[in-house]
Amino acid sequence: MNAWIGGTxxxxxxxxxxxxxxxxxxRGRYPMRVLxxxxxxxxxxxxxxxxxxxxxxxxxxxxxxxxDGLGSLSIQIDHLSAIFLFTAGLIYLPASAFxxxxxxxxxxxxxxxxxxxxxxxxxMASVVLILTAGDAPLFLISWECMSILCYLLVNYERRGDxxxxxxxxxxxxxxxxxxxxxxxIAARMAPDWSFVSLxxxxxxxxxxxxxxxxxxxxxxxxxxxGLVPVNFWLPRCYTATPPVFIPVLAGVTLNLxxxxxxxxxxxxxxxxxxxxxxxxxxxxxxxxxxGILYATTENDLKTMLAxxxxxxxxxxxxxxxxxxxxxxxxxxxxxxxxxTAALYHIINHSVYKTLLFQGAGEIEVATxxxxxxxxxxxxxxxxxxSVVFLVGCLSIAAIPPFNGFVxxxxxxxxxxxxxxxxxxxxxxxxxxxxxxxxxTAALAVTCFVKVYAMSFLGIRRGxxxxxxxxxxxxxxxxxxxxxxACFLLGxxxxxxxxxxxxxxxxxxxxxxxxxxxxxxxxxxxxxxxxPTSFLHDFHNLGAQAGSSVLPGRGMVVLVRGGQQNPVIxxxxxxxxxxxxxxxxxxxxxxxxxxxxxxKVARNELWAGGIPRLLPExxxxxxxxxxxxxxxxxxxxxxxxxxxxxxxxxxxxxxAILRRREEEHPVDRLFFHPIGNATxxxxxxxxxxxxxxxxxxxxxxxxxxxxxxxxxxxx
Amino acid sequence: MSxxxxxxxxxxxxxxxxxxxxxxxxGVTPGRPVTTQFASVQQAALAAQVCPVxxxxxxxxSAHVDLDFCIHCQRCRFGNSPPMDWQSDYEWTTLPHxxxxxxxxxxxxxxxxxxxxxxxxxxxxxxxxxxQLNNPFYNMHRLGMFFTATPRTADVLLVVGPVTExxxxxxLKTYEAMPNPKKxxxxxxxxxxxxxFGQSFVSAGGVSSVLPVDLEIPGDPAPPLxxxxxLLVVTGRKAPVGxxxxxxxxA
Numbered sequence: 001m002n003a004w005i006g007g008t009x010x011x012x013x014x015x016x017x018x019x020x021x022x023x024x025x026x027r028g029r030y031p032m033r034v035l036x037x038x039x040x041x042x043x044x045x046x047x048x049x050x051x052x053x054x055x056x057x058x059x060x061x062x063x064x065x066x067x068d069g070l071g072s073l074s075i076q077i078d079h080l081s082a083i084f085l086f087t088a089g090l091i092y093l094p095a096s097a098f099x100x101x102x103x104x105x106x107x108x109x110x111x112x113x114x115x116x117x118x119x120x121x122x123x124m125a126s127v128v129l130i131l132t133a134g135d136a137p138l139f140l141i142s143w144e145c146m147s148i149l150c151y152l153l154v155n156y157e158r159r160g161d162x163x164x165x166x167x168x169x170x171x172x173x174x175x176x177x178x179x180x181x182x183x184x185i186a187a188r189m190a191p192d193w194s195f196v197s198l199x200x201x202x203x204x205x206x207x208x209x210x211x212x213x214x215x216x217x218x219x220x221x222x223x224x225x226g227l228v229p230v231n232f233w234l235p236r237c238y239t240a241t242p243p244v245f246i247p248v249l250a251g252v253t254l255n256l257x258x259x260x261x262x263x264x265x266x267x268x269x270x271x272x273x274x275x276x277x278x279x280x281x282x283x284x285x286x287x288x289x290x291g292i293l294y295a296t297t298e299n300d301l302k303t304m305l306a307x308x309x310x311x312x313x314x315x316x317x318x319x320x321x322x323x324x325x326x327x328x329x330x331x332x333x334x335x336x337x338x339x340t341a342a343l344y345h346i347i348n349h350s351v352y353k354t355l356l357f358q359g360a361g362e363i364e365v366a367t368x369x370x371x372x373x374x375x376x377x378x379x380x381x382x383x384x385x386s387v388v389f390l391v392g393c394l395s396i397a398a399i400p401p402f403n404g405f406v407x408x409x410x411x412x413x414x415x416x417x418x419x420x421x422x423x424x425x426x427x428x429x430x431x432x433x434x435x436x437x438x439x440t441a442a443l444a445v446t447c448f449v450k451v452y453a454m455s456f457l458g459i460r461r462g463x464x465x466x467x468x469x470x471x472x473x474x475x476x477x478x479x480x481x482x483x484x485a486c487f488l489l490g491x492x493x494x495x496x497x498x499x500x501x502x503x504x505x506x507x508x509x510x511x512x513x514x515x516x517x518x519x520x521x522x523x524x525x526x527x528x529x530x531p532t533s534f535l536h537d538f539h540n541l542g543a544q545a546g547s548s549v550l551p552g553r554g555m556v557v558l559v560r561g562g563q564q565n566p567v568i569x570x571x572x573x574x575x576x577x578x579x580x581x582x583x584x585x586x587x588x589x590x591x592x593x594x595x596x597x598x599k600v601a602r603n604e605l606w607a608g609g610i611p612r613l614l615p616e617x618x619x620x621x622x623x624x625x626x627x628x629x630x631x632x633x634x635x636x637x638x639x640x641x642x643x644x645x646x647x648x649x650x651x652x653x654x655a656i657l658r659r660r661e662e663e664h665p666v667d668r669l670f671f672h673p674i675g676n677a678t679x680x681x682x683x684x685x686x687x688x689x690x691x692x693x694x695x696x697x698x699x700x701x702x703x704x705x706x707x708x709x710x711x712x713x714x
Numbered sequence: 715m716s717x718x719x720x721x722x723x724x725x726x727x728x729x730x731x732x733x734x735x736x737x738x739x740x741g742v743t744p745g746r747p748v749t750t751q752f753a754s755v756q757q758a759a760l761a762a763q764v765c766p767v768x769x770x771x772x773x774x775x776s777a778h779v780d781l782d783f784c785i786h787c788q789r790c791r792f793g794n795s796p797p798m799d800w801q802s803d804y805e806w807t808t809l810p811h812x813x814x815x816x817x818x819x820x821x822x823x824x825x826x827x828x829x830x831x832x833x834x835x836x837x838x839x840x841x842x843x844x845x846q847l848n849n850p851f852y853n854m855h856r857l858g859m860f861f862t863a864t865p866r867t868a869d870v871l872l873v874v875g876p877v878t879e880x881x882x883x884x885x886l887k888t889y890e891a892m893p894n895p896k897k898x899x900x901x902x903x904x905x906x907x908x909x910x911f912g913q914s915f916v917s918a919g920g921v922s923s924v925l926p927v928d929l930e931i932p933g934d935p936a937p938p939l940x941x942x943x944x945l946l947v948v949t950g951r952k953a954p955v956g957x958x959x960x961x962x963x964x965a
Contacts, residue, residue: 601893603890603891604887
C-alpha cells in the first residue's frame with residue numbers, strides 16, 4: 001500500500017510539474033486546457049492518494065532528503081493529513097473544471113492565462129506539500145510558498161490598488177512568524193524537527209511552554225482560518241479576489257489553517273489543562289457570531305460569502321476547542337464527537353462554499369454586478385444555476401437533508417455534552433458558546449434566505465443586462481458535482497463518520513464510531529454487538545429497515561447513554577429525507593388528483609393594483625436584513641449616518657438617501673488601534689530626524705556610550 | 715386582574731339576529747322616502763323641488779323616488795309639507811337597471827365567502843359602514859363572510875365610491891385578478907350612480923361604467939344591515955328587492 005501512495009504522489013508531482021511547464025510554454029487557448037485537464041488529473045490523484053491512505057491503516061512516510069542540522073525533509077500521510085488531502089482534491093476538481101467557464105466570458109484574452117497556470121500548479125503542489133509534510137521545515141517552507149502564491153493569485157487581475165492582497169500577505173507573514181516561534185518552542189526538547197519526534201518531545205515541555213505553543217500556533221494559523229481578531233484581511237481579500245481563484249482560496253487554503261491548528265495543538269503539543277480549549281471555544285463562538293452578523297447585513301455577494309466563511313471557521317474552531325476541553329477533562333468520547341463534528345464541518349464548508357462562490361462568480365460574469373440590492377429575478381433568467389445555488393444555500397443554512405445540517409447539529413450536540421463536565425464556570429461558558437452558535441445557526445438561515453430570495457426571486461432591481469447565456473439550460477459540471485456532494489454528505493453521514501473517525505481516534509483518544517454510528521445493519525440478535533433491549537427499541541422504530549439492501553452500519557446517527565436513558569440524541573437524515581420525499585410525493589399526488597378538473601388561469605402579478613410595479617417598490621436586501629441590523633445595533637455601531645435630501649420632482653416626492661458607514665468591530669478594536677499606535681510611534685521617532693548633523697553625531701555617541709556601559713556591566 | 719371573560723359572559727350576546735329575524739333597534743337605518751301619493755299636483759312638484767339631488771320626480775300628484783340618488787337628507791320629510799312617506803327598512807339591494815335574471819354564487823360559497831373591498835374614491839362614509847360589519851353587533855363572520863386583503867382569494871368585489879380616474883385602473887386590475895366565479899357589489903349612491911359627484915373628467919360616475927355590476931346597494935351611506943342584505947343576496951340566502959325568483963314565477 002505504501003508503494004501505491006508513494007507512486008500516486010510521485011505521479012501527482014509529475015503531472016503538476018508538467019502542467020506548470022506546459023502553462024508557461026504554451027500560448028493561446030492551450031493554457032486553459034492544460035489548467036482544466038492537468039488540474040483535474042492532479043485533484044483526482046490527490047483523492048486517490050488520500051483514499052488509499054484512509055483505507056490503509058498505517059501512516060505513510062517517506063524521506064525526501066537530509067538537511068544538516070535540521071534533520072531530514074520527510075513526507076508523512078497519516079489519517080488527519082489524508083482527510084485534508086482528500087478535501088483539497090474534492091475542491092480542486094471543480095475549481096479546475098470551472099476555470100473554463102469564467103475565463104471565456106470574463107477575460108476574453110485580456111489576461112494571459114499562462115502566468116495564472118504556473119502559479120496555480122505551484123500553489124497546488126505547495127498545498128499538497130503542506131498537507132503531507134512530515135516535519136516542521138518542509139511544512140514551513142511550503143507554507144511560505146503558499147502564502148506568497150496566494151498573494152500573487154489574489155492580485156492576478158491587478159485591479160484596484162492591491163491593498164487587500166497586501167494586507168493578506170502581511171497578516172500571513174505575521175502568522176507565519178508566530179508559527180515558526182511556536183515550532184521552535186515545541187522543538188526545544190526534540191532531537192529533530194519531524195512531527196513524530198516533536199510529538200514525543202512535547203511530553204517534556206513545561207505547562208508554560210505548551211501554553212506558548214498553543215497561543216502562538218492558534219494565532220498564526222487563526223490568521224489563515226479567519227478567526228477574530230486576526231481576520232480583517234479576509235472579507236477585503238475575498239472581495240478583491242478574481243472569481244477564478246476564489247474557490248481555491250475559500251475551499252482549500254482556508255482549511256490549511258484548521259489543519260495547522262489540529263496538527264500543532266491537537267497532535268503535537270496537546271494542551272494539558274482546559275484553558276486553551278476554552279479559549280478556542282470562546283474565540284470560535286465569537287467569530288461565528290460576528291461573522292454571521294456581518295454576512296446577514298452585507299449586500300455584496302462575495303463579501304457576504306467571505307463573512308460567512310468567517311462564521312463557518314468559528315463553528316469549526318468552536319468544535320475543536322470543545323474537543324480539546326473534553327480531552328483535557330478526560331471525556332474522550334465527547335472529545336471524539338466534537339472533533340468528528342469539526343472535521344465534518346470542514347469538509348462540508350469547503351464543498352458548499354466552493355459551490356456558492358462559483359455560483360456567485362457565474363452571477364457576476366452573467367450580470368456584471370454582485371450587489372444583491374440590484375440583482376433579482378435570476379431564477380427565470382438562469383434557471384439551472386438557480387437550482388444548484390439553492391442547494392448551496394440550503395446546505396450552508398443547515399437545512400436537512402443537506403450536509404450543513406449534520407455537522408452543525410453534531411457540533412451543537414457535542415457542546416451539550418458539557419453537562420458531564422464538573423466545573424460550573426466551564427459549564428456556563430459552554431452554555432454561552434452553545435447559545436451563540438445556536439443564534440449563529442438561526443441567523444445563517446436568515447442570511448441565506450436573503451441571498452437566494454434577493455438574487456434569484458422577485459424582479460430585477462438594477463440596470464444590468466444578462467451578458468452571458470451560460471447556466472440557462474444546464475448547470476456546469478462543477479456545480480452539479482458540488483451540489484450532489486452536498487446532498488450525499490447530507491444523507492449519508494453514517495458512512496462518512498467512520499472514515500473521519502480514523503483521523504479522530506488518535507487525536508481524541510477514543511473512537512466515536514461505536515457510539516455515534518451503532519451497527520444496526522450488521523448487528524443481529526445473534527452476534528450481540530448491541531444490548532438486546534436497545535436493539536429491540538430501535539427495531540420497532542425501523543432503524544433496521546433496509547438492512548438487507550444497504551451496506552454499512554445503519555442510517556441513524558445517535559449517541560448512546562447509560563441504562564436510564566439509552567439514547568442521548570439520535571438523528572437520521574437519510575430516513576428524514578425518505579420521509580420528506582414521500583410526503584412531498586403524496587401531497588403532490590393528492591393535490592394533482594383533487595385539482596385535476598380545475599382550469600388554471602394565469603394573470604398579471606398582483607401588486608396591489610398599482611399601474612406598474614417598479615423595481616424600487618420591491619423588497620430589497622437592505623430592507624430584509626434591517627431588523628437584524630437594528631437588533632444588533634450595539635455590535636454594528638454605525639460610525640457615520642448621513643442623510644441627504646433630494647427633490648426628485650418639483651413640489652413633491654423627496655428622496656432621502658441614507659449613507660451609513662460601518663466599521664467592523666475587529667477593525668475598530670484591533671486593526672485601527674494597532675495602526676494608530678504604529679503611526680504614533682513613527683511620529684515619535686520622526687522627531688529625532690530633524691536634519692541637524694550635530695544631533696545625529698550626538699545620538700551615535702550616546703548610543704556608543706550606552707553599549708559600552710552595558711558591556712562593562714556584563 | 716381583568717375579569718373580561720366573566721364580564722363578557724354576564725353581558726350576554728348583543729349581536730343582531732338579522733337574517734333570522736328583522737332588526738328593530740333604533741338607528742340601524744336612516745330609512746328612505748318611498749313613492750307618495752299627494753293630494754294635488756302642486757304638492758308633488760314641491761316635493762320634487764325640495765330634493766337637492768333630484769332624486770324625486772313628480773308625476774300626476776305622486777312623487778317617485780330614485781333611491782340610487784337619494785342621500786337621506788330628510789328634507790322631503792321634515793322640510794316639506796305634507797311630508798313624503800318614509801320607510802324604516804334596510805333591505806334595499808336591487809339588480810342593476812336592465813338586468814332581469816340573477817344567479818347567486820354557487821352553494822359552496824354560502825357559508826364561506828371572501829370579500830375584497832376597494833375604495834374607489836369614497837368619502838369615507840360608506841367605507842365606515844362597511845367596517846361596521848366586522849364589529850360585534852353586525853358580526854358578519856357568523857354568516858361565513860370574511861374580508862380578505864388580496865383579490866386572489868376573493869369571491870366578491872365590494873366597491874365604494876364613484877370610481878375616480880386614479881382608482882379606475884386599480885379597480886380593473888383587482889377585478890381581473892379575482893378568480894371565477896366572482897360578483898361585483900356597488901355599495902352606496904356614489905358607486906351605484908355616481909351620486910352627488912355624477913360623471914365628470916375625474917369621476918366615472920358609478921361602478922357600472924367600468925365593470926359589470928351584479929348587485930347594487932343604494933343608500934348614502936348604505937347602513938351596515940343594507941350591506942349585509944346585499945352580501946346575503948350574493949350567497950343566495952335572500953332575494954334582491956323586487957326580484958321574483960324563477961321558482962316563485964313558475965308557481
